[in-house]
Amino acid sequence: MAATSGTPTGSPAPGSDPVLIDVEQPPGPASERSPNTVLLAVGLAYLVAVAVFMTYDIQGSLSFALELRAKKLLAMTLVGTGLATAAVLFHTMTGNRILTPVLIGLDSLYILIQSVSVAFFGALTFVSFDERIRFAVAVAIMVAFVLVLDAIFLRRAVTDLPLLVLGGIVLGGMFTSLAALVIRLIDPNEFLILEDLLFASFTLVNEELLVISGVVIAVGLALVARVRRTLDVIALGRPTAISLGADYDRVNRRLIVLIAVLVAVPTALVGPVTFLGLLASNATYELTRSFRHHVTVPISSLAAATLLIAAQFVLEELLDFATRPSIIVGFVGGIVFIVLVLREVR
């Protein structure tokens, strides 16, 4: 009988388990760290990262270098905050801490948007467009995509998140294969410009866009702060949340929009940084052993920003700009993810 299986959506697909993975953990440390201690530690780490990043090996004009570095720092902090918060919210919504919103195809969509634009307008023309317009269009398309995804999948069966995730992965694959075709057709010289757009870069960020992104992300955070207690209840899962009077389905539908914005804005600002949110949020859960949003959102945001700054620093000072920060984060993030799943589900 379907109703006793705990899925209110009717007969589940063959072989499908609930996405919940057993949260059987190795017994935690005898004395649990209090969230405030962790917040303090992560906050300190962030400040140290900022200080080192701002002052390390300055050559030439001091004011110029400081201004340039401050802009980079702000960008990295915004990107970290947006992506980490989005990841935490996505985990709350799906009841699964190993999923990440980029899995629903947003990064691939961004790559497709940029490739098609470069192919259509020509790289130089496209780059000469008003950055604000390019930014707004990219954000709008990504958010619209999530809304469509939501309309296709979530409206059918409010709780069918596995479907949403798999659907997103498949759509991401479609975007990638279209982008690959476009990239193949682009002139190699133009591709060099596109390459810059495809991999997150903090070196040249438009000031005005920084301000706009800052405002959007701040508004997002304010919303999260306002409903943080309801979000705590949502994280308990659908039956419990509903029993406690939270409007689970409606809150989740709004959450997905907020998540889309919080991923789209950083991505349109600097390019995709896959796995950053996943990495930072999971590190936070490990450190605090808490799922309360007033704990996890600030800590994971700071952690994400710190990680980005560290990656950028390593890149600039040790690897001599050999690669992109997103590739470092992707490499480290993927490995940490796998280790995490191994520990989590065993």
Place this chain on the structure above:
Amino acid sequence: MSIEVRAVSKRYGDRVVLDVDELTIEPGGVTALIGPNGAGKSTLLSVAARLLEPDTGTVRIAGLDVRSAPSAEIARTVSVLRQDNRVAVRLTVRELVEFGRFPHSGGKLSLADRDVVETSIEAFDLGDRQHQRLDELSGGERQRAFIAAVLAQSTDYVLLDEPLNNLDLQQADRTTRQIRRLADDFDKTVVIVLHDVNIAAHHADRLVALRDGRVALDGPPDEVITTDGLRVLYDLPLPVTVIDGRPVALHFLRHGRNGAES
């Protein structure tokens, strides 16, 4: 002030899983929903708990239409506990019980809320366990923590879906006593889905037996748990005896020494 189920139906494709014309549960006592697998008992409970939208019909609890009344208001009237009480997040017993106050506190506990939390934890002897995490507890202890959270929710109505699943004999016994206490000591109206007819007969005041989505039998245990009654539900000839004034179905005797199976 009662639970009123009117013309509620639910189907999956062509299969009707629930079709209850009229069912009223008066305040007080423990009412058990029994019946074979697929009879619709959990579906009925889920509909009443607004976890599942019915295709037709309404359920009113204390005058509130569960489909249209604000969810937060319903949460102050009725609490729900499902069989699968795993939570995806790590939290301690105390935190869980505190969440029981959410409908009243919005997550910000007042002094009065804290009192209720304290009382609920004490009521089920969870004092020494309160700072342990749920995933470190045994199934029985975890179930007890959830029942304490239900108590803290301070609702007049409590809906429980197979709360004894995956519990051993001792844990199940303890849990049923606690559920009984919700009704006897705390004046709650308890509706519980059970698949074990004997546990239902022993602990409930009224049995509502479903079969094929419809109410097949309804009444006090000694009227429902009879050889004839069980034949209606399970198509099996089961002898019934009486222990402590309660009927007991001797289902294990079906293949009795006489080998007389029809």
Place this chain on the structure above:
Amino acid sequence: MTPAVATGERRRGSRILGSAAALAVVLFVVSIFIGASSASLADVIRDEGAARTIFVESRLPRSIAIVLAGASIAVAGAIMQALTQNRFVAPSTAGTTEAAILGVALVTVVSPASAVGYKMVVATVFALGGTLLFVWLIQRVRSRDIIVVPLIGIMLGAVMQSIAWFIALRFSFLQSLYAWLIGDFSGTIAGRYELLYVVGAAGVIAYVFADRFTLAGVGRDFSVNVGLNYDRTIVGGMVLVSIVAGITVVVVGTIPFWGLIVPNLASLLVGDNQRRLLPIVAAVGAAGLLAGDILARTIRYPAEVPVGTIIGVLGGLTFLYLLIRSRS
């Protein structure tokens, strides 16, 4: 399952296999006679102009390559799904494909002038390494979760891809890596596809061992119970899969979703008995890729769109449809 039903299924299976195979033959013939330069059957027989040369050097190799690749990629997907007991595991969601790509990226840097055969061996070895790593991971995780298992594969793939991207960016061949990744048969001519016969052989071997894969798919306990060497079956299956993935990635590039969609479609039709499933998977895989390639050649005639793109889009849509259908 009652015998009557089983017989019905078997009959249905043969009917489906028959129609898929017939379709593949028809499409094969159509495929041979489509192209930028005309080469009718009469021309070939009379050997007029370059007709026979085109036919033997280009058309026939291309169509054969498509059949081999289409069938074997699909079969590889089916084997992976059986062995991992998960519908959503395929070379592209298990790190296999990305491992092969990483291998190719490394070869490109270390010895750019090496022969295609050498590249294939490296790609296959990497694919095998990646796949075995994946198998090892999911066995340690012991999760049967339909999402968690492919997610691990996707993440594993992401790690390997980020290394490949690192290399490609560093040595400025990212664009050509992208270009070469899209499955494409336009460059398939005699002398450049023959290694795909190895892939075809892997498919045949898979069919020979089909029963073992079915058994292993039921689970370790059950396999051991009936006396199957479970671990050897898993490793053997994954070696076959890696050979297919490694060679096809080098020779034709990636065909997105192919190892996912075809087996899922086929198993919807005939169930999960590998002996019945694999021939149908192979036939549908061959027919489908032939159709995709014909579309790729005609949609912007005389220009070509890579078949990988066609499949990436149409296949993605099909898969979405399957997903939604399976849930409603």
